[in-house]
Amino acid sequence: MALSFRRETAESAPEALVFSDGFSAAEELIQDLDTQFGEDQWLEVPADDAENMMSIASSEDSFVIVALSSNDEVAVANTAQLIRQARANGLMALLVVGDISPTTMHSIMREGVAEFAPYPEPAGALVDAIDRLRLARTNGNLPAISSTTGAPRRLGKVVAFYGVAGGVGASTMAVNFAWELTQMTRREGRRVALLDFNFQYGSIATFLDVPRREAVYELVSEASNLDQTGLTQALSTYKDRLHVLTAPRDALPLDIVSPADVDAIINLARESFDYVVIDMPQALMNWSEKVYAAADDFYAVMEIDMRSAQNMFRFMRTLKAEDMNLEKLRFVLNRAPGMTDLSGKTRVKRVAESLGIAFLHQIPEGGKQIVNSCDQGAPLYEGARSSPVRKEILRMVEKFMTEETEKAAAG
Ligand SMILES: Nc1ncnc2c1ncn2[C@@H]1O[C@H](COP(=O)(O)OP(=O)(O)OP(=O)(O)O)[C@@H](O)[C@H]1O
Ligand SMILES: [Mg+2]
Structure with a gap:
């Protein structure tokens, strides 16, 4: 189930662009995001609209949250694609994961997420991850897992x-x-x-x-x-x-x-x-x-x-x-x-x-x-x-x- 589309147009840029198509714990996630950001400071974006929304979002104001709770090949590929798009647009990505296999986790992580949080358990993991992202944004430096400036993440x-x-x-x-x-x-x-x-x-x-x-x-x-x-x-x-x-x-x-x-x-x-x-x-x-x-x-x-x-x-x-x-x-x-x-x-x-x-x-x-x-x-x-x-x-x-x-x- 997809989260409801929260806002059509933003007076100010939403802090989080959320992609959660098919996420299993969607209801709880909505509540937690409301608490974290305020109801109108996060925006659920359908995957089709990703490029459009990400290209107008600025890394100083917004980051991307992608939720995944299945090992299904298509879902995994779509998630990977969203993270790549975020990176290409210079946005930090937070991966929220439900019950997925270590292999799926591994293949997604290497796409270059800035943070990740298991969800819904353990309680508090999501909030911690969001805090770290905010801190990284304020300091102008990105978390160590990867850089997301749009340029290649690493230069091995x-x-x-x-x-x-x-x-x-x-x-x-x-x-x-x-x-x-x-x-x-x-x-x-x-x-x-x-x-x-x-x-x-x-x-x-x-x-x-x-x-x-x-x-x-x-x-x-x-x-x-x-x-x-x-x-x-x-x-x-x-x-x-x-x-x-x-x-x-x-x-x-x-x-x-x-x-x-x-x-x-x-x-x-x-x-x-x-x-x-x-x-x-x-x-x-x-x-x-x-x-x-x-x-x-x-x-x-x-x-x-x-x-x-x-x-x-x-x-x-x-x-x-x-x-x-x-x-x-x-x-x-x-x-x-x-x-x-x-x-x-x-x-x-x-x-x-x-x-x-x-x-x-x-x-x-x-x-x-x-x-x-x-x-x-x-x-x-x-x-x-x-x-x-x-x-x-x-x-x-x-x-x-x-x-x-x-x-x-x-x-
Ligand atoms: N210093 C060493 N002492 C003992 N055995 C070695 C030493 N260096 C390599 N070997 C052994 O020699 C064999 C050949 O080594 P290796 O396959 O690494 O060579 P290579 O140059 O890659 O060969 P190829 O031309 O087949 O690619 C391997 O069995 C390896 O264990
Ligand atoms: Mg050899």
Whole structure:
């Protein structure tokens, strides 16, 4: 049942635009809104009228309340759409939820609501949420869950991992980097996405034991028509915290996506996540350059053999030929010789010199423990916490975070 249409025209802008089509506890909600706002200071808007009303409302006077009490696909999609519209119009959105599933909740929350309140229970949650919104509005700053200024809500940092030769450990690093980063930034409410761009043989689904979603295929094959909902449907989650775009179920040609598609996927991901970690396939595609250009940090991973060295040389030559900025390149040596392996150390030095590079990180060989952890679908944090491999990856994340902080301070 929809709430009655309270006011046709407003002498002053209503404080709340309310969308509550089909909301189960509508009667109680009406009463509570009357108490909170005063009878004529909130307005029930039919969804059809959303664009019109939102475009004339101002963020200084009004915010949007969207109520949802069902997991029905259409209702969820409509709610998501309303929140997007609010955001596009620079309005803060308060989500009022009845009895919905965690999955529904999750998919709606990531649309960028400023506040949410379960309703009708617990009593007081709605009032608290409204108060927080008012406070945020008065202070001119928005609640931490998201910003709603109409501009992209977040502008995530992009970190890419690229193995110059097969099997050098790029995916292992991408997975563990992403998970350590998720753990480290959890308390600040940061969101991390891990995207497997190896559409053919991507192994991230295996390494994290997460399902490959049907929607991945649509996402990669029609990325230019993509919206947040499409992205959301394609993402799996690891432990409810790390959002993962796996490779599709069937191996697809790497050129299934165009450079524009890759741009679209990265841009959407950056809007909803603070950090976007991308695992690249070894083959260089016409879209690889897009990832390189979007990356804040691009980790090029190699081992100490001739095959890796030659490929790294070629890769760098390609970047130079394309006039790409080499400063974002971070060189990582995997299965690096140990401290006591003097001849190995000499070799590392020689290879680095001949390539004209310095290794930012050297990750030791971690033996069976690492392979087992990958095979069991768990990050090293879970299965091999004290392994030197994990510790070095943790240092990678710490270094990355330190640099981020420095850049932010400088900028
Ligand atoms: N430092 C290490 N010590 C021990 N095993 C490792 C180490 N790094 C990676 N591995 C193992 O090597 C295997 C290959 O690693 P991974 O899949 O990460 O490489 P890749 O560069 O992504 O390969 P691909 O070319 O297939 O994409 C995995 O089983 C992984 O567990
Ligand atoms: Mg890989």
